[in-house]
Amino acid sequence: MQIIRYGEADFKEKLAPLMDRTAFDPEIERGVADILQRVRGEGDAALVEFARTFDKTELTPAQFRVTEDEIAAACREVDARTKQAIRLACRQVKDFARRRLPKAWSCTPRPGVRTGERFAPLDRIGAYIPGGTAPLISTVIHTCAIASAAGVREIVMVTPPGPGGKVHPAMLFAARQAGVTEVYRLGGVYAIGALAFGTDSVRKVEKIVGPGNAYVTAAKRQVYGYVSLDLVAGPSEIMIVADRTAPAAFVAADMLSQAEHGSGHEQAVLVSTDEALLQSVARELEVQAAKLGRSECVRKVLDRGVFLILAESLDQAAELASVYAPEHLEIMTVQPESVARKVTAAGAIFLGPWTPEPVGDFVAGPSHVLPTGGAGRYFSGLTVEQFFRRMSVVKYSKSALLRERGAIATIAGNEGLDAHARSGMREG
Secondary structure, eight states, rough: EEETTTTOTTHHHHHHHHHHSOOOOOOHHHHHHHHHHHHHHHHHHHHHHHHHHHOOOOOOGGGSBBBHHHHHHHHHHHOOOHHHHHHHHHHHHHHHHHOOOOOEEEEEEEETEEEEEEEEEOSEEEEEOOOOOOOHHHHHOOOOIIIHHHHSSSSEEEEOOGGGGGGOOOHHHHHHHTOOOOOEEEOHHHHHHHHHHOOSSOOOOEEEEEOOOOHHHHHHHHHHBBBEEHHHHOOOOEEEOOOTTSSSHHHHHHHHHHHTTTSOOEEEEEEEEEHHHHHHHHHHHHHHHHTSSSSHHHHHHHHHHEEEOOSHHHHHHHHHHHHHOSSEEEEEESHHHHHHTTTOOSEEEETTTTTTHHHHHHTTTSOOOOOOGGGGGGOOOOGGGGEEEEEEEEEEEHHEEEEEEHHHHHHHHHTTTTHHHHHOOOOO
16 A cells, blocks of 8 residues: 655556546446346246356246245344344434425416426335345345335335345345335346346336446446436445544544455545555554455455545645545544535545444435445435426416417427427417
């Protein structure tokens, strides 16, 4: 791990691996397209084959869906402490979502004219929950509980099957707490295809939400238009902006929290105005990494995904954060709110040394489904509004239409749309 200094002749060159990241891989895109085409054309037969090939599980179409009896039995296996934590997280995520439920409104901007908006929840959504390297209980909550708070009637969860086709018991308990109505033991690209196109055993959904690996990301991108999406995200990342007051042990622990996700393509970035802190964090990363269970994937990130950057000022650090647009941005400075106000792009911002990123992953309230790969410059994280259809509402009186019909006819004439003009010029 080397320190990259602002102002050095090769500064931009050293930052290139940090900035030139993308969620797309052309080779992966081609392979994904083939799988999706087969799911669309062959339906359940393709799902059976791909479950065997990719998840090493023999399933019949009748076994895709996890039964209510299986869910009930799984819930009995979950210990009381885990149940308590899941209930707490569900309650707090739903509470945050309900505080920002969209509400119908209308106004009278001109005499005889009423305009406004109304909202209706989607009918059926699908949530992809990764489960290959770890059972992501929290992702069940941070997708499905929000859909439940929105009033979505049918909430479909898909997740890769584990040994023997089982789904982790705590994931099933979380699904029940979050309001999931259907659970399918299907994973990866073929699960996304099932949600997007539908098969005899899996009815298609209107929207797909949730994170995934590079293959799931590519699949979501390719089914856009058949369904709506939340966003397209790549490997996890964290940036920490810190001054000399930040505890090196805290900084290192938070960087490693993202390094352990498992793909080896995660990034952990520290931008500081204090070189001594950068050096201390570099040592702490090695010390703490040696104590972690997921050491192999952490080691990959330490070797190629850690960036230690010496900035000349906190303003400069905030500017870099805005360009990088990290999935997670922690600010550990004397006045973190002041620095945060200067940041224009980030998935989520965590303020102060006592707000580690995992509070956002698990219990804080906002969804942890966030844009990565710089997509925070044009995407936002998952929110309850994304589970609604928005409809504009317009009503004109006769006098209002007569007052404005000339403008309607003029614009329609300029566009060569005679029927539009005739429609707007009605009399009687």
